[in-house]
Amino acid sequence: MARYELVKRSVALITLTNPPVNASSSAVRHAIAKSMKCALSDPEVTAVVICGENGSFCGGADIREFAGPLKGPPLVPLLDAIEAGEKPVVAAIEGVALGGGFELALVCHYRIAHSKARLGFPEVTLGILPAAGGTQRLLRLIGIPAAAISLKLGIVDQVTEQNACEVAVEFALRAVAKPLLSRRVSMLTTRCPPDLDALLDAVTMQVKKKAPGVMAPLACIQAVRAAATMPYYKGIKREGELMATLFNSGQAWALQYCFFAQRTAGKWTLIRSAAVIGLGTMGRGIAVCLARVGISVIAVESEKKLLETGRQMVIGMLERDAKRRGVSASLNLFKFTLSLHDLKDVDLVIEVVFEDMALKKRVFQELSKVCRPATLLCTNTSGLDVDALAGVTDRPHLVVGMHFFSPAHVMKLLEVVCGPRSSSETIATAMSLGKRMGKVSVAVGNCPGFVRNRMLKPYIDQATFLLEEGATPEQIDKALEDFGFAMGVFRMSDLAGLDVGWRVRKESGLNGSDVDPESPPRRRQGRRYCLIPDMVCEQGRFGQKTGGGWYMYDKRGGTNAKPDPLIQNLLETYRSKYGIQPRNISNQEIVERCLFALANEGFGILEDGMAARPEDIDVIYLFGYGFPRHRGGPMFYASMVGLERVLKRLEHYHQAHPDVPHLKPSPLLKTLVACGIPPVQKWREHIKTMHSHL
Numbered sequence: 001m002a003r004y005e006l007v008k009r010s011v012a013l014i015t016l017t018n019p020p021v022n023a024s025s026s027a028v029r030h031a032i033a034k035s036m037k038c039a040l041s042d043p044e045v046t047a048v049v050i051c052g053e054n055g056s057f058c059g060g061a062d063i064r065e066f067a068g069p070l071k072g073p074p075l076v077p078l079l080d081a082i083e084a085g086e087k088p089v090v091a092a093i094e095g096v097a098l099g100g101g102f103e104l105a106l107v108c109h110y111r112i113a114h115s116k117a118r119l120g121f122p123e124v125t126l127g128i129l130p131a132a133g134g135t136q137r138l139l140r141l142i143g144i145p146a147a148a149i150s151l152k153l154g155i156v157d158q159v160t161e162q163n164a165c166e167v168a169v170e171f172a173l174r175a176v177a178k179p180l181l182s183r184r185v186s187m188l189t190t191r192c193p194p195d196l197d198a199l200l201d202a203v204t205m206q207v208k209k210k211a212p213g214v215m216a217p218l219a220c221i222q223a224v225r226a227a228a229t230m231p232y233y234k235g236i237k238r239e240g241e242l243m244a245t246l247f248n249s250g251q252a253w254a255l256q257y258c259f260f261a262q263r264t265a266g267k268w269t270l271i272r273s274a275a276v277i278g279l280g281t282m283g284r285g286i287a288v289c290l291a292r293v294g295i296s297v298i299a300v301e302s303e304k305k306l307l308e309t310g311r312q313m314v315i316g317m318l319e320r321d322a323k324r325r326g327v328s329a330s331l332n333l334f335k336f337t338l339s340l341h342d343l344k345d346v347d348l349v350i351e352v353v354f355e356d357m358a359l360k361k362r363v364f365q366e367l368s369k370v371c372r373p374a375t376l377l378c379t380n381t382s383g384l385d386v387d388a389l390a391g392v393t394d395r396p397h398l399v400v401g402m403h404f405f406s407p408a409h410v411m412k413l414l415e416v417v418c419g420p421r422s423s424s425e426t427i428a429t430a431m432s433l434g435k436r437m438g439k440v441s442v443a444v445g446n447c448p449g450f451v452r453n454r455m456l457k458p459y460i461d462q463a464t465f466l467l468e469e470g471a472t473p474e475q476i477d478k479a480l481e482d483f484g485f486a487m488g489v490f491r492m493s494d495l496a497g498l499d500v501g502w503r504v505r506k507e508s509g510l511n512g513s514d515v516d517p518e519s520p521p522r523r524r525q526g527r528r529y530c531l532i533p534d535m536v537c538e539q540g541r542f543g544q545k546t547g548g549g550w551y552m553y554d555k556r557g558g559t560n561a562k563p564d565p566l567i568q569n570l571l572e573t574y575r576s577k578y579g580i581q582p583r584n585i586s587n588q589e590i591v592e593r594c595l596f597a598l599a600n601e602g603f604g605i606l607e608d609g610m611a612a613r614p615e616d617i618d619v620i621y622l623f624g625y626g627f628p629r630h631r632g633g634p635m636f637y638a639s640m641v642g643l644e645r646v647l648k649r650l651e652h653y654h655q656a657h658p659d660v661p662h663l664k665p666s667p668l669l670k671t672l673v674a675c676g677i678p679p680v681q682k683w684r685e686h687i688k689t690m691h692s693h694l
């Protein structure tokens with residue numbers, strides 16, 4: 001519910017993690033209390049930054065908890081303790097800081113807000129008032145006749161267009177030596193106009209006229225009067241008394257009921273029940289994603305033993321997930337079966353069996369027979385033709401790809417693969433189901449590899465070509481990690497498992513018995529091909545899961561990657577076998593070749609109409625491959641480097657490696673350069689004229 005980490009050696013970063021709005025539930029309050037204790041007692045820590053995950057600081061108290069008895073640490077003492085602490089605490093506000101979230105920001109000694117952040121006390125709309133010192137502190141900070149803009153009012157210390165958390169960390173480092181006394185808002189005196197009584201009377205009149213009979217706004221005015229006329233400790237007591245009256249009033253219950261009713265009414269959904277076929281690596285995670293949002297799930301396996309294993313795994317995952325979120329596991333939503341006939345009434349099916357077209361076709365034919373005519377049929381294939389599957393059903397318009405990424409219950413990205421016959425309603429339903437499951441859904445076209453994996457191929461290819469030419473996995477990874485990736489390409493491949501790509505290459509005739517014996521060395525299907533990844537796999541090295549891949553690990557499943565002399569040997573033998581003279585390769589070349597090849601494929605995808613706009617590609621890479629957010633995504637990065645330069649460098653590299661088609665600049669890149677290099681947001685205008693599959 002809150003992540004605690006040390007950044008820049010001495011700043012404790014506390015990240016609230018309670019999606020969707022990081023409401024301060026009892027579990028979140030508990031985690032804040034624990035993290036603050038840690039930060040204040042650790043001599044290494046000199047300052048603290050509090051932020052929220054997923055672009056939202058904190059949406060206030062968890063309103064769902066208002067119905068039951070107060071659990072977890074009460075907010076007022078928790079907030080008072082933060083303010084009284086001897087280390088500077090900086091709030092990094094993105095998205096919303098509302099209600100209790102704003103109160104949390106007010107006890108921090110400094111506030112850094114993104115320019116689009118929204119701060120405020122919407123409590124009156126829930127029939128209550130900010131009762132964790134909010135009325136008392138805000139008034140002390142801005143005075144009674146408050147104006148309009150938070151920076152001018154002095155609510156925030158800095159407004160930024162950048163990542164608020166990063167700015168706050170730098171700010172915190174500078175705040176370390178400064179005195180904290182004047183930063184404790186509760187110690188300030190409220191600035192009052194001389195005619196306070198007249199002002200409050202006039203506001204009372206206005207409120208009574210505008211909202212006759214409504215209690216909360218009037219209570220707020222009384223709290224304001226307390227802030228103006230009483231010392232903090234008395235003011236907060238008054239605030240608490242007013243809250244107690246409101247909290248137990250029918251008005252508060254009614255208004256809170258309206259809040260949820262409004263959201264429930266908006267939740268008209270086609271999907272109440274779903275089926276998942278195949279409980280392997282992906283199927284389990286997908287089943288958990290569905291159940292997490294209250295959809296009943298029928299889970300299907302092919303054999304009794306596998307069904308039992310799948311069941312155990314799903315239950316374990318659900319229980320761990322529920323524990324982490326402080327809710328009870330929704331086991332009753334599940335039914336496990338071996339028979340597809342049990343799926344006759346479900347609203348949607350997600351097929352997650354082996355990546356085998358013949359098998360998937362058999363499953364889709366069968367589904368076509370057993371499911372009611374309106375059931376949506378989805379596939380999690382990572383690259384097979386969705387339309388070929390649609391073609392074997394009686395309802396091609398209801399067939400769509402829902403491409404999750406591993407681990408499916410964790411990874412945010414969902415590619416919704418639109419076949420040429422998928423109807424708009426089918427696509428919209430899959431997109432909205434993705435959103436409901438908390439995914440970032442992006443509609444993509446039906447081409448081999450779709451968007452993420454199609455782009456990944458040239459990126460990985462470049463990395464392996466660089467190995468042939470003289471680089472090492474650790475050198476390439478270091479260059480990419482310095483660029484901003486959490487993991488370079490080889491560490492990432494070891495994490496994902498090398499066998500998947502190996503199987504795909506075999507199936508596409510790139511290695512194994514199907515290879516044309518006449519193929520010249522290091523060439524396949526008319527283009528350059530690096531054999532090193534296949535050689536690594538042939539040694540049973542599939543990455544972390546086998547204890548070795550591009551690196552060695554202390555054990556199977558280990559995560560601590562160490563350079564492996566065996567790989568070094570393999571590279572040297574390979575180079576001498578094929579007469580390659582290793583050369584020194586600069587980090588610049590590594591970054592350019594990997595990233596420009598990635599972006600170049602992105603231009604190709606836009607041109608083919610397989611993604612609707614560059615923003616979609618960037619979002620896919622941010623959420624589906626950990627592309628460094630501060631670089632904006634591969635397409636935005638290309639625009640920042642300058643399209644002309646990207647074009648020139650690609651031309652240069654393509655000239656040096658003419659047998660690598662991925663380095664040949666895409667026609668769209670050339671068009672954009674020719675038409676004056678529009679900013680990324682305007683590329684769409686130049687793509688519109690081309691054929692879109694979306």
Ligand SMILES: CCCCCCCC(=O)CC(=O)SCCNC(=O)CCNC(=O)[C@H](O)C(C)(C)COP(=O)(O)OP(=O)(O)OC[C@H]1O[C@@H](n2cnc3c(N)ncnc32)[C@H](O)[C@@H]1OP(=O)(O)O
Binds near residue numbers: 020
């Ligand atoms: C005696 C001492 C006692 C101490 C008492 C301490 C006093 C307090 O601490 C008082 C409080 O904070 S009361 C809460 C104040 N905060 C609010 O009123 C914000 C309410 N939320 C919003 O305005 C919008 O959701 C928001 C603007 C945040 C986002 O809008 P969107 O349109 O993007 O999204 P929604 O569809 O509205 O919401 C998404 C899902 O989140 C749920 N949710 C939102 N805010 C929540 C909240 N504060 N608590 C619990 N659930 C919340 C919302 O219900 C929706 O859920 P689903 O429908 O299931 O998806």
Ligand SMILES: NC(=O)C1=CN([C@@H]2O[C@H](COP(=O)(O)OP(=O)(O)OC[C@H]3O[C@@H](n4cnc5c(N)ncnc54)[C@H](O)[C@@H]3O)[C@@H](O)[C@H]2O)C=CC1
Binds near residue numbers: 359406
């Ligand atoms: N593993 C990954 O990282 C990703 C995989 N995918 C795709 O998801 C699909 C599944 O992949 P994984 O979960 O990794 O495979 P897996 O091998 O872990 O699981 C497949 C499961 O399907 C079951 N199965 C096979 N035939 C069946 C049938 N007729 N009825 C019911 N169950 C059946 C198998 O017993 C097995 O448990 C593939 O299409 C794959 O390309 C997509 C994204 C990522």
